[in-house]
């Protein structure tokens with residue numbers, strides 16, 4: 517493959533699995549996250565797979581920091597050819613009590629962060645006339661979900677953003693797709709369970725799911741690795757649902 521991939525949120529959960537899968541497929545990996553210790557550990561795994569790894573402490577919603585990190589990636593690894601926007605935060609709260617601050621925080625990281633990271637690295641892909649952008653959205657946006665209107669709206673924005681860019685950048689050899697995970701066993705899901713945000717817990721979700729289990733980070737990573745591959749070059753603007761049948765479209 518000989519590609520350079522930036523994975524935001526690559527220190528944990530779905531993003532960490534994506535780092536491993538893309539490294540397995542031959543990409544060097546830049547991990548952009550806030551958690552330095554966890555990033556370092558994922559970077560070690562990438563190196564053990566024989567690929568280069570670079571860790572950048574990045575808040576995806578801070579344009580200056582993102583720009584500096586992109587320049588560091590270009591210097592240390594080369595121009596970016598694959599971007600996976602997996603960094604995100606979850607938040608809950610009844611709609612009628614939702615504050616402007618809570619709304620803005622979720623939108624800023626999940627949606628604006630995706631915009632900023634994509635805009636900053638897309639220049640490399642346009643120059644190369646080749647690129648893969650994969651955004652991690654959420655199945656909660658496909659079904660609707662109570663108590664998280666800001667989160668669901670932010671991920672709906674990510675899906676719309678995916679389609680808009682797929683059209684705008686398609687002539688530059690760049691595909692733009694999104695993967696909406698459904699209930700994946702990560703620190704984010706377990707934190708929601710611990711807060712009582714999953715009635716009946718993870719086990720109840722698994723029992724309701726057609727495949728009778730919840731998702732694993734590798735389930736998402738396999739889909740992302742496919743979308744990042746040469747073979748997926750005729751797929752763009754697509755929503756590749758990986759959810760065990762929770763939502764079928």
Ligand SMILES: NC(=O)c1ccc[n+]([C@@H]2O[C@H](COP(=O)([O-])OP(=O)(O)OC[C@H]3O[C@@H](n4cnc5c(N)ncnc54)[C@H](O)[C@@H]3O)[C@@H](O)[C@H]2O)c1
Nearest residue numbers: 525528529530549550575576602603604654699700702704
């Ligand atoms: N786990 C699920 O069931 C599920 C379901 C639907 C969607 N998702 C989405 O999948 C993505 C990955 O989630 P996960 O479950 O692996 O969660 P996670 O909490 O395990 O990982 C998220 C990572 O994003 C990083 N991050 C958070 N804010 C950041 C910021 N401002 N800048 C840089 N990094 C930041 C965190 O440090 C963390 O390493 C998220 O976008 C999430 O919304 C997850």
